[in-house]
Amino acid sequence: MLRFTALEKSSNRAPVPVNSPSSKVSDYYGVNVFDKEKMHKHLSKEVYKQVIEATNTGQRIDRKFAELVAAAMKSWAISMGATHYTHWFQPLTGTTAEKHDAFFDLSDDGRAIETFSSSALVQQEPDASSFPNGGIRNTFEARGYTAWDPSSPAFIMEGVSGKTLCIPTIFVSYTGETLDYKAPLLKALHALNQAAVPVCQYFDKNVSTVYSTLGIEQEYFLVDIDLFNARPDLEMTGRTLFGATAAKGQQLEDHYFGSIPSRVQSFMVELEIESLKLGIPLKTRHNEVAPSQFECAPIYEDINLAVDHNSLLMDLMEKISRKHHFKVLLHEKPYAGINGSGKHNNWSLSTSTGKNLLSPGNSPKSNLQFLTFFVNTIKAVHEHADLMRASIASASNDHRLGANEAPPAIMSIFLGGQLSAVLDEIEKAVKDKKMTPEEKTALKLNIGKIPEILLDNTDRNRTSPFAFTGNKFEFRAVGSSANCGHAMTVLNTIVADQLKKFHSEVEGLIKKGMKSDEAILKVLRKYIVESKNIRFEGNGYGDEWKKEAKKRGLNNITTTPVSLDAFVSKKTMQVFGENNIFNHRELEARHEIMLETYIKKIQIESRVMTNVATNHIIPAAIKYQHLLVKNVEGLMGIKMPKETYAAQVELIKEISSHLAIIKKNCDDMVLARKKANAIVDLRARAIAYCDKVKSYFDIIRYNVDKLELIVDDESWPLPKYREMVTIR
């Protein structure tokens, strides 16, 4: 049986040895990247300056310079052994897309030549209609194009046979609608820079740009490839739809930070080497809470790069895991009953002068600057909590949120006791009337103390979806398989919008004759009061919080189809529209795509569930039941007393009862699916899939898992949880 062959193979594996290019990372870090150093070497001074400027400002590169960059890129790539090039982009499928072209062409007289023109660098035309595009396909021209993003350096991907030059690009329709994750993120960063610089100028006139930084902690599971291949549910849906909980799961908590199995370590080493060669600054690796769950994290980078790097990392994990006879599981909940995986987004703001705006400084003035960005972020998240929730919504993340292992679906912010006290202090101290000089001094003193306060601020709250961790916010609710560009577009847009409003309110007060510091404090105080409801320091996993949140008027939207409403609300349309991120049609298109993706995911799960139950589980149970029947018949044949086969009869009955329930519910689920499919309105169909189709999953699974516990181990067709989560 497949299960036993797979088990045998998986338990006899030796770690795959990995050769490191050098024991010093500095010897090979970024060798596969056309980075500043290589550009400097391959480009004239003038062209180099242009490219760097474009990188920093997001401006377009002049065509004639692009020609020179293309030539330099080509000669570098060919010298590295690359034969092909591709525009590398992040369509709304959730994976990355590539279409390779050879550097090769034919000259007029038929000779083979190596070419790569600026037009091939700057723009390509993949068929937009083959990628998710929502209504855009019908309303607009079907064609789309990819356009070079000079702010993310080109890199070389090493395949098993051959190397390819990859050029990070955005993906847009011919009429200009964005069709990917990168283009909106770049727009949001532009808006953020424009909004944040004037605010920084209150504190430091030297600041000319503000950018976001992001450090992404990536959680994942590894499972032996043969065991994976023996589980059709895992293969088709990324998660196990069945599986009785192993007697020993994560209750002893002996996996977290434990020693890393050597097969896994080999995988990690190779992943790190390949990542570092691509300029992904991976730094941390460790075991996670659940058995066979791990985490890796890079050093934070400029957000556009960090998001590209995370996409690239997920791709590398997939390829490298196979080499080590593993399959990496990036799904948010591959196994029921043990923790799922997330992707903590550590986010902050940084200035051209090298200051982290969410890190308090050593003067009252820089602390006021810190407070300004801190409070504005809180206010933005409070204002757009539903949109933040929607930004992490997916069929797979629904399993995590609120499941007592990940933050709940309620958006709240954790500040830590000390900073909460500082905000409370400001709320009390800043008066509506003019403050006395003594009051001002007292307040300044308090603000001046923030860095000391933070130094011994050790409180950590793992249950908050959005937590302040000393010098950055950590958006913890993002799913492990997500493209972070999505949630980060939302966060950066709402913060940009908020900073614009803040600036205009402060300007208003200054015009009325108020000093800037006092005006800033006054507006901050107003925001502190207005956004108080979203601050929560307690246990986010408890039921108490659900009750308390309800009282506070905070939403707890537990399912994706409904939470996605926030993407097309009036408020969202306005904030995205006014900041030039998405127009109405783009938002509606995205909303449509997300609903469609949700429906398809549940539909596939539902089909796989029926297939596996019908073709794998039921036959196995019947075979075992038949064995029992034969046994009972035999015992009766030799006239044994009833007690000798009473247990067998009991088991026969139990099996029949589970089989009946499974069969009935699978049949009913098919009918429910048919009904749902007939619903024309996409949102209503998604809700039907959530409430009327998915609702069968639990009962079918419950009965299958019961059978797993009854049926002879020898005839159970699927690898069991215990077998999958144990890495030998």
Ligand code: ADP
């Ligand atoms: P943990 O949350 O597990 O304690 P760390 O504090 O080491 O982990 O940081 C997690 C991630 O946060 C890392 O990727 C780190 O580089 C990143 N990080 C640290 N400072 C910043 C910052 N200013 N902006 C964005 N990310 C940051």
Ligand code: MG
């Ligand atoms: Mg963290």
